[in-house]
Amino acid sequence: MRNILLAEPDYRSKFPPLGLMRLSTYHKSxxxxxxxxxxxxxxxxxxxxxxxYISSLYTWELPRTLKTIKYYGTAVNNPKDIIVGGTAVTLxxxxxxSKTNVTVIEGLLDRPNMLGIxxxxxxxxxxxxxxxxAVPDYEYFPADAYFxxxxxxxxxxxxxxxxxxxERKFGFLKDLRRQIEDxxxxxxxxxxxxxMDNNILGIDxxxxxxxxxxxxxxxxxxxxxxxKRSVDFNQGLDARLINKDPSLAEGLASICTSPVxxxxxxxxxxxxxxxxxxxxxxxxxxxxTNYMLFNFKDAPEDLYRRIWxxxxxxxxxxxxxxxxxxxxxxxDDIKRNxxxxxxxxxxxxxxxxxxxxxxxxISPNREFTRAAFGSSFNxxxxxxxxxxxxxxxREDYRNNGADQWRRLFxxxxxxxxxxxxNLLEELNKSYRDRKKRIAKFNGLFGKLLEHYYPNGETPxxxxxxxxxxxx
Ligand code: SF4
Numbered sequence: 001m002r003n004i005l006l007a008e009p010d011y012r013s014k015f016p017p018l019g020l021m022r023l024s025t026y027h028k029s030x031x032x033x034x035x036x037x038x039x040x041x042x043x044x045x046x047x048x049x050x051x052x053y054i055s056s057l058y059t060w061e062l063p064r065t066l067k068t069i070k071y072y073g074t075a076v077n078n079p080k081d082i083i084v085g086g087t088a089v090t091l092x093x094x095x096x097x098s099k100t101n102v103t104v105i106e107g108l109l110d111r112p113n114m115l116g117i118x119x120x121x122x123x124x125x126x127x128x129x130x131x132x133x134a135v136p137d138y139e140y141f142p143a144d145a146y147f148x149x150x151x152x153x154x155x156x157x158x159x160x161x162x163x164x165x166x167e168r169k170f171g172f173l174k175d176l177r178r179q180i181e182d183x184x185x186x187x188x189x190x191x192x193x194x195x196m197d198n199n200i201l202g203i204d205x206x207x208x209x210x211x212x213x214x215x216x217x218x219x220x221x222x223x224x225x226x227x228k229r230s231v232d233f234n235q236g237l238d239a240r241l242i243n244k245d246p247s248l249a250e251g252l253a254s255i256c257t258s259p260v261x262x263x264x265x266x267x268x269x270x271x272x273x274x275x276x277x278x279x280x281x282x283x284x285x286x287x288x289t290n291y292m293l294f295n296f297k298d299a300p301e302d303l304y305r306r307i308w309x310x311x312x313x314x315x316x317x318x319x320x321x322x323x324x325x326x327x328x329x330x331x332d333d334i335k336r337n338x339x340x341x342x343x344x345x346x347x348x349x350x351x352x353x354x355x356x357x358x359x360x361x362i363s364p365n366r367e368f369t370r371a372a373f374g375s376s377f378n379x380x381x382x383x384x385x386x387x388x389x390x391x392x393x394r395e396d397y398r399n400n401g402a403d404q405w406r407r408l409f410x411x412x413x414x415x416x417x418x419x420x421x422n423l424l425e426e427l428n429k430s431y432r433d434r435k436k437r438i439a440k441f442n443g444l445f446g447k448l449l450e451h452y453y454p455n456g457e458t459p460x461x462x463x464x465x466x467x468x469x470x471x
Contacts, residue, residue, distance in 0.1 A: 002050035010039030021127030056088035155202035243272035299342035323362030345425035350384025
């Protein structure tokens with residue numbers, strides 16, 4: 001019997017660490033003692049472990065992952081007994097390899113013998129749900145759900161996406177009915193179903209997968225314990241495939257799909273996107289939460305246009321599309337500071353501030369969209385250019401600073417505006433001598449800078465009353 005520690009670094013993670021949960025199933029089936037922990041725990045560090053597995057998720061969280069690896073370094077006899085895997089190390093294995101001597105596993109553990117002779121194909125095992133129940137102080141979402149993966153890979157190879165690198169071949173992974181039966185047997189029935197596939201609609205046998213989902217208890221209108229059940233395809237559904245084959249929308253309507261999540265990643269896909277929404281609407285879907293990538297090859301106009309396409313569809317079809325903007329971060333960017341060619345730092349920062357006030361989502365309410373993002377593209381850029389607190393606490397500053405700022409900002413000619421936005425980026429990069437550098441500016445730039453850095457200082461963000469922007 002071996003002592004196994006499974007550690008998830010303490011980054012924010014919405015979904016449970018399925019890789020570690022599968023490793024738990026494997027080691028328990030081998031008769032080992034398994035302990036799960038989030039982050040660094042001094043009691044567990046003082047134990048001598050036969051093996052420690054550490055997961056990784058986002059590349060920009062690799063420094064935190066490294067910190068976790070180093071923290072537990074003294075808790076094994078040999079650094080090779082620390083095994084690090086997951087998305088981030090698969091994308092940037094050198095980051096950990098160049099700084100440690102631990103074992104780095106790239107890609108899925110989807111074949112036997114990958115963890116030594118006789119080891120099973122871990123990716124095909126049922127996750128051990130009991131380990132996350134052992135950390136009651138951290139809540140994964142949704143709490144009472146089956147987490148499943150039926151296919152792997154994707155039929156497309158979008159340049160901004162990690163899936164083509166992480167899971168090269170598209171295909172069937174594991175029968176859903178078996179997955180559900182196994183979970184029921186070991187961990188009991190769950191309320192909802194989360195399908196974590198990258199692009200499930202691309203698989204030939206999709207209609208039989210819909211049938212399976214219905215058969216395991218998730219047909220349209222299904223209830224459990226008096227509550228509606230739901231099927232969440234949480235990685236998003238491919239609008240272009242629904243546009244090509246409307247029977248996919250019928251399939252989605254035959255089960256309790258909720259919410260519908262589509263990807264609207266660039267404005268060039270407007271036509272198939274609009275049509276897919278209409279087809280889904282005809283099949284009874286009214287609620288959508290749609291991903292919108294930005295800061296890749298797009299320009300601010302592109303995002304602004306997509307925001308308003310959603311607003312138009314909402315009023316035209318009487319539906320509710322909530323936008324979920326996702327800022328592109330290149331796979332090798334561990335600092336999260338990438339600025340795409342057509343974007344400016346201040347605009348990205350502005351989007352972040354608007355989303356802070358809207359909890360990351362763009363409301364389907366047209367008036368709200370207008371208040372948050374402006375009713376013209378120029379107004380959109382102006383909003384994004386404002387100092388952070390003027391954006392976040394719009395009502396508090398409307399006649400108390402933002403009005404003066406606007407009058408000054410509008411006096412900048414286009415090339416001066418460009419110069420000013422570049423200056424803001426420069427000032428943001430370095431704290432050193434910032435005050436002195438700001439003091440050198442007088443005239444229009446000097447007056448405007450006073451709104452971003454009163455007396456040369458970074459202002460407190462929290463005002464007395466946080467009324468945000470209401471409509
Ligand atoms: S369709 Fe989605 S999952 Fe597939 S490569 Fe493109 S972004 Fe990634």
